[in-house]
Amino acid sequence: VGEHHADRGAAPEDAVQVVADDRPPEVALVAVRPAWVRVSAQDGTILFEKILDAGERYVLPADAEGPRLRAGNSGSVYFLVDGAAYGPAGAGTSVARSVALGAGEITGAFALADLPEEFLPDARPSVAENAAAD
Numbered sequence: 001v002g003e004h005h006a007d008r009g010a011a012p013e014d015a016v017q018v019v020a021d022d023r024p025p026e027v028a029l030v031a032v033r034p035a036w037v038r039v040s041a042q043d044g045t046i047l048f049e050k051i052l053d054a055g056e057r058y059v060l061p062a063d064a065e066g067p068r069l070r071a072g073n074s075g076s077v078y079f080l081v082d083g084a085a086y087g088p089a090g091a092g093t094s095v096a097r098s099v100a101l102g103a104g105e106i107t108g109a110f111a112l113a114d115l116p117e118e119f120l121p122d123a124r125p126s127v128a129e130n131a132a133a134d
Contacts, residue, residue: 028079030085032078034051036050036051037077040068043065047060047064052077069089074096075090077090085114086113089110
């Protein structure tokens with residue numbers, strides 16, 4: 001009788017769903033006006049550095065360890081956590097220093113922002129439809 005219980009077909013599907021639900025949130029930076037940004041790992045390694053043009057986004061690597069942001073014109077730099085906008089990173093043209101870029105750190109430290117649609121990522125359903133059409 002014990003062998004019959006161990007051989008349930010639904011268990012592998014349940015396990016796959018749990019893994020999919022546990023993916024880390026996607027964190028990105030977006031500029032509404034040109035702004036210089038530098039993203040560094042916890043050990044000081046520079047992961048990304050450039051002037052983001054208006055509407056340009058940078059998606060942080062999911063495996064980045066303790067990423068931090070330094071940004072000029074920080075009032076023009078916002079954070080996207082799974083597509084929801086937070087920020088800005090600072091005030092006006094000031095320099096934001098050592099801003100923690102973990103999803104929980106961003107959502108805990110910054111208010112939701114009402115950004116125009118052109119600065120937000122494409123709607124996720126269209127991405128899913130494109131992937132399904134492949």
